[in-house]
Amino acid sequence: MMRRVSSKSLSISRHFIASTASIEPNTNRSIAPLFKTNNNHALFSSKINILHLFSTATSNSTPAEKSSESIKTAEDMLRSVKNMEAGFGETELGLACLNVGIKLDQDGENPEKIFPYACRALDVFDKDSNPSLYLAMTLQLLGSVSYNLNKFDDSLVYLHRAENVLVKLEKENSSSLDEIRPILCNLLVDLAKTKTAMGRREEAIINLRKCLEIKETALGKDNKELGDDNMELAQAYNAVLNFDEALPFCLKALDIHKAQFGHDSIEVADARRVLGEIYTGLEQHEKALEEIVSAKLLLKSLGLDSDMLRAEIASANTLIALGRFQEAVDTLKSVAKCTDKESDDRAIVYVSMAKALFHLDKLDDSKKCLEIARLILDEKNAIPSEEAVEAYMEISMQYETMGELDSSVLLLKKTLELIVNLPELQHLEGSISARIGWLHLSIGQAEKAVVYLENATERLKINFGSNHFGVGYVYNNLGSAYMDLDKPQLAADSFIQAKKIMEVSLGRVHEDTIGTCRNLVKAYEAMKSYSLAIELQEQVIEDWKTHGLSTEDDELKEANLFLEQLKKGALNQ
Structure with a gap:
C-alpha cells in the first residue's frame, strides 16, 4: 500500500477548517448606489439623499424629482408613487419606483416588499435601447434584494448585468466618471459580498481589489476613507489563508485608522485583532500575541466586554501555539468566570482549555472539558450559530489529536448539518x-x-x-x-x-x-x-x-x- 500524505499535508488540511472566514457577508448591509459627485472626500460616501444623483445626472429635473423634494420617509414615497400612477409618464414612474426601492432597502425593509418596485423600475429602464445609470442602479438594487432573499445566483446575474451597463457607459462616455465610479465601486463590493456567500472567494477578492484601485485613483492611496477598504481586503485574503497578501493591507488599514480615529479607537483595536490572526497564520506567534494583547487592552478600555473576552481567548490560543500551556490555562480560567454558563463563549473557552490541558498531559481533564463544551453546544443546537460551528470543528480536531477518529468524524458530519441553515x-x-x-x-x-x-x-x-x-x-x-x-x-x-x-x-x-x-x-x-x-x-x-x-x-x-x-x-x- 502506498504512503499517504505527509504530516505537512495534515497540518494544512486542519488549517482549512480551523479558520472560520473573517470576511463573512454582512446581511445587514443594504445597497447604497448613490453618491455625492463633487470633488471632496465624500465622493464615495453612501450616506446622502438618494435623489442627489437624479438631479446631477440630468440637466433638467423631472417632475418626479421635483415632486419628491419634500419626501422624507419611505411611507411618504409609497404614497407619492400611488398618487403618481395616474398623472405621470412611464419614465417618471420608473424613477419613483427605483427611488422607493432604494429607500426601503436602505431602511432594511422586507426584501419581498422591495422586489415589486425594483421589477417595475426595470420594466421601464430595460425598454430603452440606450443603457442608462438608472438601469444600472435598478439592476444593482435587484441584486441586493435577491441577495437578501438568499437567491445568490439571481443576485449575481443582476449584478453582472449592472456591471456591463456601467462599463459600456464608461466606454461610450455617456456619463461622467464622477457619476460612474462611485456606483461601480459599490457594485463591486456587492459582487464580492455575493460571491463570498457562494464560496467564490478568489473572485470576490478580484472585485474588492478593483474597487480599492478605483478609490485610490480618485482619492489617493493614503486617504483616510480607505481604511475600511484595506481592512476588507486583508480579511478576504486571510479567509483564503493567503496571509502574505493579507499582511500589507492590514498594516495599511491600521495606519489609516490610527490617523483617522486615534490610537485608542475601536477601529484600531479591530485592525490589531485581525493583524494577530494574520501573524498567527504566518506562524509569527510572538508578533501575533503582541497585537492580540494590544487589542485586548484597547477593548477593555472601551468597555467592550464581549469583544474583549474573544480577544482573551485568542490570546490564550496564541500562548498555546507558543508552548506556554499553563499560562493559557490560567488565562482561560479567568475568562470562563466572565462568561454565561450556557453561552457559545463558555463552550469555546472549554475547547481551548482542553487543548492546553492535553499538551500538559492531563488527558482526562482535557476530555472532560470537551464533554462540557459539547453539552453546552448540543443544548443550543436548535439555533445554530457561527460560534457553534467553529466550536464543533475545534472539538472534532481535539478528538482527532487524541486518536478518537470516529468521534471526530461524527462531529464534523454534525457541523455539515448545521451549516445547511x-x-x-x-x-x-x-x-x-x-x-x-x-x-x-x-x-x-x-x-x-x-x-x-x-x-x-x-x-x-x-x-x-x-x-x-x-x-x-x-x-x-x-x-x-x-x-x-x-x-x-x-x-x-x-x-x-x-x-x-x-x-x-x-x-x-x-x-x-x-x-x-x-x-x-x-x-x-x-x-x-x-x-x-x-x-x-x-x-x-x-x-x-x-x-x-x-x-x-x-x-x-x-x-x-x-x-x-x-x-x-x-x-x-
Whole structure:
C-alpha cells in the first residue's frame, strides 16, 4: 500500500477548517448606489439623499424629482408613487419606483416588499435601447434584494448585468466618471459580498481589489476613507489563508485608522485583532500575541466586554501555539468566570482549555472539558450559530489529536448539518468534507473517503481557486483512497492533478510536491507503466538532491532503492 500524505499535508488540511472566514457577508448591509459627485472626500460616501444623483445626472429635473423634494420617509414615497400612477409618464414612474426601492432597502425593509418596485423600475429602464445609470442602479438594487432573499445566483446575474451597463457607459462616455465610479465601486463590493456567500472567494477578492484601485485613483492611496477598504481586503485574503497578501493591507488599514480615529479607537483595536490572526497564520506567534494583547487592552478600555473576552481567548490560543500551556490555562480560567454558563463563549473557552490541558498531559481533564463544551453546544443546537460551528470543528480536531477518529468524524458530519441553515457559512462545506474524507481514509474506509474527497475538490476549487495548494492536498488524498481501492488509473489521475497544482502553488522541489510525485510513481507501478514510473522516479531523486541530501539520507536512499525496484519490474515485464 502506498504512503499517504505527509504530516505537512495534515497540518494544512486542519488549517482549512480551523479558520472560520473573517470576511463573512454582512446581511445587514443594504445597497447604497448613490453618491455625492463633487470633488471632496465624500465622493464615495453612501450616506446622502438618494435623489442627489437624479438631479446631477440630468440637466433638467423631472417632475418626479421635483415632486419628491419634500419626501422624507419611505411611507411618504409609497404614497407619492400611488398618487403618481395616474398623472405621470412611464419614465417618471420608473424613477419613483427605483427611488422607493432604494429607500426601503436602505431602511432594511422586507426584501419581498422591495422586489415589486425594483421589477417595475426595470420594466421601464430595460425598454430603452440606450443603457442608462438608472438601469444600472435598478439592476444593482435587484441584486441586493435577491441577495437578501438568499437567491445568490439571481443576485449575481443582476449584478453582472449592472456591471456591463456601467462599463459600456464608461466606454461610450455617456456619463461622467464622477457619476460612474462611485456606483461601480459599490457594485463591486456587492459582487464580492455575493460571491463570498457562494464560496467564490478568489473572485470576490478580484472585485474588492478593483474597487480599492478605483478609490485610490480618485482619492489617493493614503486617504483616510480607505481604511475600511484595506481592512476588507486583508480579511478576504486571510479567509483564503493567503496571509502574505493579507499582511500589507492590514498594516495599511491600521495606519489609516490610527490617523483617522486615534490610537485608542475601536477601529484600531479591530485592525490589531485581525493583524494577530494574520501573524498567527504566518506562524509569527510572538508578533501575533503582541497585537492580540494590544487589542485586548484597547477593548477593555472601551468597555467592550464581549469583544474583549474573544480577544482573551485568542490570546490564550496564541500562548498555546507558543508552548506556554499553563499560562493559557490560567488565562482561560479567568475568562470562563466572565462568561454565561450556557453561552457559545463558555463552550469555546472549554475547547481551548482542553487543548492546553492535553499538551500538559492531563488527558482526562482535557476530555472532560470537551464533554462540557459539547453539552453546552448540543443544548443550543436548535439555533445554530457561527460560534457553534467553529466550536464543533475545534472539538472534532481535539478528538482527532487524541486518536478518537470516529468521534471526530461524527462531529464534523454534525457541523455539515448545521451549516445547511447558515448560508453565510456554506463555503466551509468543502473544507469540512476534505477533513471527513481524510479521516475516513485514515481509519481504512476508502469508499466513504472518496465520496467526501470528490465533493471537497469541487467545492474547494470554487472557494479557493483551482490552483490553491489546499486543493492539491485533497487531490493527493483522493489518489490515496483510489489506491486503497485498487483503482490505480483513477489514483494516477488524481495524483497528476495534485502534482500540477502543487508545482504551481508550492514549487516543484517542495517536499510535499516530491511526495505527490512519489505517490504517482506508485500508481504507475501498479498500472505496470514502468517507463513513466522510472522517468518520474528519476525526477524525484533529482528533486531530493536540491535539498542537500546525501546518498546516506533516508529519503534519498529510499528513492534510489525504489528506482532499482522499478527497473527490475520493467525487465521482468
